[in-house]
Amino acid sequence: MAHSHSHTVVDHGPPRRGLAVTLTVIVLAIAALALAAMVALWPDSSKVAHDMNPYGGQGVTTVGAKVTGVDPFDCNSGGEGPDGMPQVRGDCAHITATVDEGTATFDLDAARYKAGIKPGDEVNILRIAPEGQAVSYEFLDFRRGVPLTALAVMFSVLVVLVARWRGLFALVGIAVTMLALTKFVLPAFLAGESPLPVAIVGSTVIMIAVLYLAHGVSIRTTSALFGTLVGIALTGVMGLGATAWTSLTGVSSEDDQRLIATAPDINLSGVVAATMVIAGLGVLNDVTVTQASAVWELRALQPAMRAGSLFASAMRIGRDHIASSVYTLVFAYAGSAMTILLLITAYQQSLGTMATTEEIGTEIVRTLVGAIGLVLAVPITTAFAVLLAPKGRDVEPDDAYVPAPPRGGSHAGPAGA
Known part of the structure; x- marks a missing residue:
């Protein structure tokens, strides 16, 4: 049966x-x-500690520049610095760059120069113009806005393409997280x-x-x-x-x-x-x-x-x-x-x-x-x-199948085969 x-x-x-x-x-x-x-x-805004921007003093502004020349020179870098910390050995570099007002020149220490800089690099530099004194420039950092933005856009597009609406809402969640942290x-x-x-x-x-x-x-x-x-x-x-x-x-x-x-x-x-x-x-x-x-x-x-x-x-x-x-x-x-x-x-x-x-x-x-x-x-x-979690219906006794023991070398399957 x-x-x-x-x-x-x-x-x-x-x-x-x-x-x-x-x-x-x-x-x-x-x-x-x-x-x-x-x-x-x-927090009360008046109680949130603030400090002056170290790169925003009187006569100091940050400007964008494009490196046009890199000329290494021996600056006797090496050994120990004035604080007893070891200094990077090697040449320093004299940098020429274009800015909106013309040409800017500044020097890089051995560590910065050894890290790598070349003509064509986009950098941020400090324009220091004290009242009554000549303008000078100092290296601040590389400009990374374009590549960072491109990576963020690439990430966002891929998340939305692969995860669709959930990916889009996950990006909104990232925005909520950053808002909560910063505010x-x-x-x-x-x-x-x-x-x-x-x-x-x-x-x-x-x-x-x-x-x-x-x-x-x-x-x-x-x-x-x-x-x-x-x-x-x-x-x-x-x-x-x-x-x-x-x-x-x-x-x-x-x-x-x-x-x-x-x-x-x-x-x-x-x-x-x-x-x-x-x-x-x-x-x-x-x-x-x-x-x-x-x-x-x-x-x-x-x-x-x-x-x-x-x-x-x-x-x-x-x-x-x-x-x-x-x-x-x-x-x-x-x-x-x-x-x-x-x-x-x-x-x-x-x-x-x-x-x-x-x-x-x-x-x-x-x-x-x-x-x-x-x-x-x-x-x-x-x-x-x-x-x-959802609860499944209890298994009725009739639902449970127990195979019959073999008889005479034959074996009955679930459908009586």
């Missing part, structure tokens, strides 16, 4: 309006609290607001906007949002504790000292903890969205899978993602800190010795805290997704 065998499907309907309404109320409440906190922490987070740091609450509030607003813009308004996106928000909170708490435990002050370079002099109310140790939250947002977002999507796909493939089995299956995917994401954090630091790592190698100092310095230690703590927050976010997001 033939056995009947029916395939189950995910029961999506009727649409889970009750759950959708509940989640909408929760998300709107979180957004309202975050916006209210942002308003409360919004709220950074000014609040400079105004002396507590950095960690500012970072958590700013990150919450950014993630709510970015996730729904890039991935659409859905229960699946909401489950990823919940996991992301918990990850942000955990990273913030761990960052604060790790910063205090490792005695990170945030003062590791001349730029840090200059910043304190410019903004005496800034809490640099707090900024270190805050950057641990902000630095991990991208990878955290990637992991939580992937885990939510994995749960939804697994539920669609096996509607009758129990919650525990669904969680375990999604976590097998999550473990692979954790491994690759942790590598991403390490590689990102290694790439951005290549100059420091090269100096460590050149000084013939052990990594263990250099790792305890403020500059290297800060990056190590930032990477480890970000990785811990990332690892914890995976099971948390998976749990939210399993809880909120």
Whole structure:
């Protein structure tokens, strides 16, 4: 006798309006609290530290120029400088360039010249014209506006072509992120607001906007949002504790000292903890969205899978993602800190010795805290997704097929074959 065998499907309907309404109320409440906190922490413009542009003093302007001549000369560069630091050995260069008012000339030190400059290069130079004195020029930097704009346009076009509307909305999310950072987070740091609450509030607003813009308004996106928000909170708490435990002050370079002099109310140790939250947002977002999507796909493939089995299956995917994401954090630091790592190698100092310095230690703590927050976010997001994912219809006993044991060397198949 033939056995009947029916395939189950995910029961999506009727649409889970009750759950959708509940989640909408929760998300709107979180957004309202975050916006209210942002308003409360919004810095007074009069308290935001400002300093005079070092390249904008009286009689100093920045002008564009095109290099027309490069003439090297011996400037006795080498040995030690006046501060005891080693100097680059080699020739300096006398540079001729065209500007709007005619011709400009200036000298490059050995380090700048060795880095590379040639006729035809577009550069920015300082035009120094003190009252009653002759005009002089100094090299400022290369002009990179055109190539940077071209790369940004290329990136945007490719994102939209490949990801279409989601890519376009992801670009809008980038704009929202930059707006939140430049208009709220950074000014609040400079105004002396507590950095960690500012970072958590700013990150919450950014993630709510970015996730729904890039991935659409859905229960699946909401489950990823919940996991992301918990990850942000955990990273913030761990960052604060790790910063205090490792005695990170945030003062590791001349730029840090200059910043304190410019903004005496800034809490640099707090900024270190805050950057641990902000630095991990991208990878955290990637992991939580992937885990939510994995749960939804697994539920669609096996509607009758129990919650525990669904969680375990999604976590097998999550473990692979954790491994690759942790590598991403390490590689990102290694790439951005290549100059420091090269100096460590050149000084013939052990990594263990250099790792305890403020500059290297800060990056190590930032990477480890970000990785811990990332690892914890995976099971948390998976749990939210399993809880909120569509439930398949229970498999009825008649739906389960158990093959009959072989008889006389023959084997009965599902259709009695």
